[in-house]
Amino acid sequence: MGFFSGRAAFIRFRVLNAPPQIFGEEHLQRLAAHAAGRQRVASADGIEIGWTAGEHVLDTDFQPAKNIVNDALVFDLRVDTDRLPPDLLRAYTAIELLALSRNNPSGFPSLRQKREAKEAARARLEEEARDGRFRKRKCYPLLWERLSNEIWFSSTAATAIDRMAGLLAQTFDLTLECMTAGRRAYHLAEVHARTRQVDDSAPSPFVPGITPASLAWIVDERNRDFLGNEFLLWLWFYTDTRGDTITLADRSELAVFPSQTLTLECPRGQTGLETIRSDAPTRLPEARRAVQAGKLPRKLGLTLVRHQEQYELTLHAENLALSAIRLPPLPDDITDPQQMRQERVTQLRHLVESLDLLYDAFVQRRLTREWEKELHAMQSWLKKEERRAA
Incomplete structure (x- = not known):
């Protein structure tokens, strides 16, 4: 985890809810209910988010010894993004365009054929992406510090912060305030x-x-x-x-x-x-x-x-x-x-x-x-x- 090896980095958020008396199985069960990979439908931008237990990007086995450390709850936010390879998209587009314009008297593809070739190429690539071959997974460590009732998050990127805050609200009904x-x-x-x-x-x-x-x-x-x-x-x-x-x-x-x-x-x-x-x-x-x-x-x-x-x-x-x-x-x-x-x-x-x-x-x-x-x-x-x- 980012807090336990190498050089750490984080931004602090104050939790506006009352602090928990102690971290226990209830918190781990809520994390497991929103674990990465459980989301059936991706968001509108094709990005899926969820929690992981921190040992690696596929670790969703939440345990007290691993995730409750010295009055702190530690876990990761995982963001899954499908990145369609642009070079492969261009190749598929060229193949589709050649097939569509083969019989054109002018020898050149029309605007409609270009549009259809792009749509067909993207559909083919998205179908191939269903098995996860183009999926990029990135984890962001979190630490919920009970004594000060703060969340320490390892990214300052606005999109990552928004996703973290939204998922925390779903998981624990937390409201955060950035400690600027x-x-x-x-x-x-x-x-x-x-x-x-x-x-x-x-x-x-x-x-x-x-x-x-x-x-x-x-x-x-x-x-x-x-x-x-x-x-x-x-x-x-x-x-x-x-x-x-x-x-x-x-x-x-x-x-x-x-x-x-x-x-x-x-x-x-x-x-x-x-x-x-x-x-x-x-x-x-x-x-x-x-x-x-x-x-x-x-x-x-x-x-x-x-x-x-x-x-x-x-x-x-x-x-x-x-x-x-x-x-x-x-x-x-x-x-x-x-x-x-x-x-x-x-x-x-x-x-x-x-x-x-x-x-x-x-x-x-x-x-x-x-x-x-x-x-x-x-x-x-x-x-x-x-x-x-x-």
């Missing part, structure tokens, strides 16, 4: 009665006269996901000017190091996207020139250390999705496969908790008067870098 930067800020503001501050927030003018009042990738005026872009820029500023250690709300300390990758984009949608790869991308002069020109971070690679555990990942600004996650090595005394899976879930929970506390530390500044002072410091930081470059 804006939604996370609202949830935190509700705790401190500061939702008005989130409503009134607007993109900050980090480079006065250059930073626009709206972002090209934020099309909804009510959307506050631009806070994710400001969060990544603030992390860049903080680690560049104040050190790499941030004290969190629970009094623990988190060491933050920008690393590996940085993606910036023009908020006006004019000068394009720029991706920089380096051990320390924020230290490179081209990265600084890009942000001085008004570009904002869309993705940033991070190395985090908290409670002596080190994590590597890429954080996406607007939806706070995580990718290329490298977890700490497991302790040497854990050799049982089931214990290893349980420890992986514990590590992922610790990583998510650390990121939430880090983002909350930013939002606490962003939604108070302290932000005016912080914004002025960031503007001075950028001007200072401009003088240094000159």
Whole structure:
């Protein structure tokens, strides 16, 4: 499964229903009732979806030991798509067209014959596809985390998310909310009665006269996901000017190091996207020139250390999705496969908790008067870098 081997990646969804008291046979039976391959009739686009147990694309044997791990329900979404080979379709069309136009006095096929040849070729290919020879199967791992009542889904593609959410609604009657930067800020503001501050927030003018009042990738005026872009820029500023250690709300300390990758984009949608790869991308002069020109971070690679555990990942600004996650090595005394899976879930929970506390530390500044002072410091930081470059 994607969460238990290699580098993990997922986007988080809050489950708006009450959390289950415990995962058990009832949940596994519901998954089995909507297992991949049970759907009799394909959807209008010819795509079939269903759940799998995770060991391989044909595994529909749901078991507690396999699919219930450390208070989490883990399983896969499988998407089956029939992809008719275009080269074979062209070949069948040519064969049909030759047969239809053989007796034409002109020696050329008519428009009607061309249309009939295409229809006959597609019908022949669809008949051959009935046995599944052209079917493509793709699995997307999910983890339903009971303690926080969240769904972690391994794809950020809109079509995959829509299919996952729709099938979860059929299977468990769940309603989901994507935990984007804006939604996370609202949830935190509700705790401190500061939702008005989130409503009134607007993109900050980090480079006065250059930073626009709206972002090209934020099309909804009510959307506050631009806070994710400001969060990544603030992390860049903080680690560049104040050190790499941030004290969190629970009094623990988190060491933050920008690393590996940085993606910036023009908020006006004019000068394009720029991706920089380096051990320390924020230290490179081209990265600084890009942000001085008004570009904002869309993705940033991070190395985090908290409670002596080190994590590597890429954080996406607007939806706070995580990718290329490298977890700490497991302790040497854990050799049982089931214990290893349980420890992986514990590590992922610790990583998510650390990121939430880090983002909350930013939002606490962003939604108070302290932000005016912080914004002025960031503007001075950028001007200072401009003088240094000159």
